[in-house]
Amino acid sequence: xxxxxxxxxxxxxxxxxxxxxxxxxxxxxxxxxxxxxxxxxxxxxxxxxxxxxxxxxxxxxxxxxxxxxxxxxxxxxxxxxxxxxxxxxxxxxxxxxxxxxxxxxxxxxxxxxxxxxxxxxxxxxxxxxxxxxxxxxxxxxxxxxxxxxxxxxxxxxxxxxxxxxxxxxxxxxxxxxxxxxxxxxxxxxxxxxxxxxxxxxx
Numbered sequence: 001x002x003x004x005x006x007x008x009x010x011x012x013x014x015x016x017x018x019x020x021x022x023x024x025x026x027x028x029x030x031x032x033x034x035x036x037x038x039x040x041x042x043x044x045x046x047x048x049x050x051x052x053x054x055x056x057x058x059x060x061x062x063x064x065x066x067x068x069x070x071x072x073x074x075x076x077x078x079x080x081x082x083x084x085x086x087x088x089x090x091x092x093x094x095x096x097x098x099x100x101x102x103x104x105x106x107x108x109x110x111x112x113x114x115x116x117x118x119x120x121x122x123x124x125x126x127x128x129x130x131x132x133x134x135x136x137x138x139x140x141x142x143x144x145x146x147x148x149x150x151x152x153x154x155x156x157x158x159x160x161x162x163x164x165x166x167x168x169x170x171x172x173x174x175x176x177x178x179x180x181x182x183x184x185x186x187x188x189x190x191x192x193x194x195x196x197x198x199x200x201x202x
Contacts, residue, residue, distance in 0.1 A: 001088060001089045001099055001100070001101060001102075002040045002045070002086050002087075002088060002089055002099075002100040002101070002102060002149070003086070003089055003093070003094075003095050003096060003097040003098070003099070003100060003151060004086070004097030004098055004100040004144075004146050004149060004150055004151020004152075005086065005096045005097045005151060006084045006085065006086055006149065006150055006170075006173060006174045007028050007085055007086050007087060008026050008027055008028035008085045009026070009082050009083070009084065009085065009173075009174070009175060010024045010025065010026040010028070010041065010082070010083045010084075010085040011024065011025050011026070011080060011081070011082055011083075012024055012077050012078065012079055012080060012081040012083065013025050013059065013079070014079065015077065015078065015079065019063075020063050020064050020065060021061055021062075021063060022061065022062050022063075022064055022074075022077065023059055023060070023061050024041065024059070024060055024061075024062065024083070024085075025054075025057050025058065025059045026057070026058055026060075026085050027056060027057060027058075028058065028085055028087070029058070030048075030051055030053075030058040030060065030087070031053075032087075033048060033051055033060075033087060034048075034051065035048065035049060035050065035051065036048070036049075037051075037087070037088065038088040038102070039060065039062070039085065039086070039087060039088070040084075040085070040086040040087075040088070040100065040102045040149045041062065041074075041083050041084070041085060041149070042072075042073065042074070042083040042084050042148045042149055042175070042186055043072070043084070043100070043102065043104060043146055043147070043148045043149035043150075043185075043186035043187075043188055044068060044072050044074060044102055044104055044149070044186060045101065045102025045103065046062040046063075046064065046068075046102075047062060047063070048060040048061065048062060049061050049062065049063060071104050071106075071107075072104045072107065072186050073107055073148075073184045073185060073186055076184065082175045082178055083148075083175060084148050084149045084150060084174050084175055086149060096151075097144070097150075097151025098144040098146075098151050098190060099191055099192075100146045100149065100151060100188060101188065101191060102149070102188070103188060104186045104187065104188055105135075105138075105187055105188050105189050106135065106187050107184050107185065107186060107187065108124045108125075108128055108184065108185060108187055109124075109125075109128065109182050109183065109184050109185075110122055110123070110124065110179060110180070110181050110182060110183050110184075110185065111123045111124055111125045111161060111181070112181055113179075113180070113181055118167075118168070119165050119166055119167050119168070119171075120165070120166040120171055120176075121155070121163050121164070121165055121166070122147075122163070122164045122166060122176070123161055123162075123163050124161060124162055124163075124164070125160060125161045126139075126159075126160055126161060126162070127160060138189040138190070138193050138194065139154055139157050139162045140154065140157065140193065141154055141155070141156060141157050142154065142155075143190055143193060144190040144193075145164065145187065145188070145189065145190060146186075146187070146188040146189075146190075147164065147176075147185050147186070147187060148174070148175060148176070148185050148186050149186070149188075150170065150174050150176070152164050152166070152170075153165070
């Protein structure tokens, strides 16, 4: 489990699709991680199968299965792709965001990015999943949502789209700063919203 507070940016170093093996480098201190540790990579919970330190950098390997590639934007990863990294939550850690499981619900393309005076607005269209099950119920104003593993708050919800407001710190310290319109991101709904909706059949 994670909190959606990104700790570092990782870079894809190598991809061996034959072995479904991805090597990622990061400046994040992974001394407290070991083989089998969970690391959130762009919103996807992956298992580190090998961790090596090289000077001030850490390299770790993860396997990515077909189901993960089908449900996430990892299928677009290539060498030098920048991704958001967060180590798993430990008992006693501060929870500054919200509970994030690293289980992607869907992918959405960024419809528009607006630069405002003190923030950025990322706009996403509901039309992209209009033919799927009723997913719009999970998008509620001021509710939490994870985008590429980042804990964010939905600013506004309209009939055809929703908006997420991004403040400068989040923009500069995540890969949101390098994303462009039409890029695809991983979306994970707030687990509490999912369970409540399923419980009451909404």
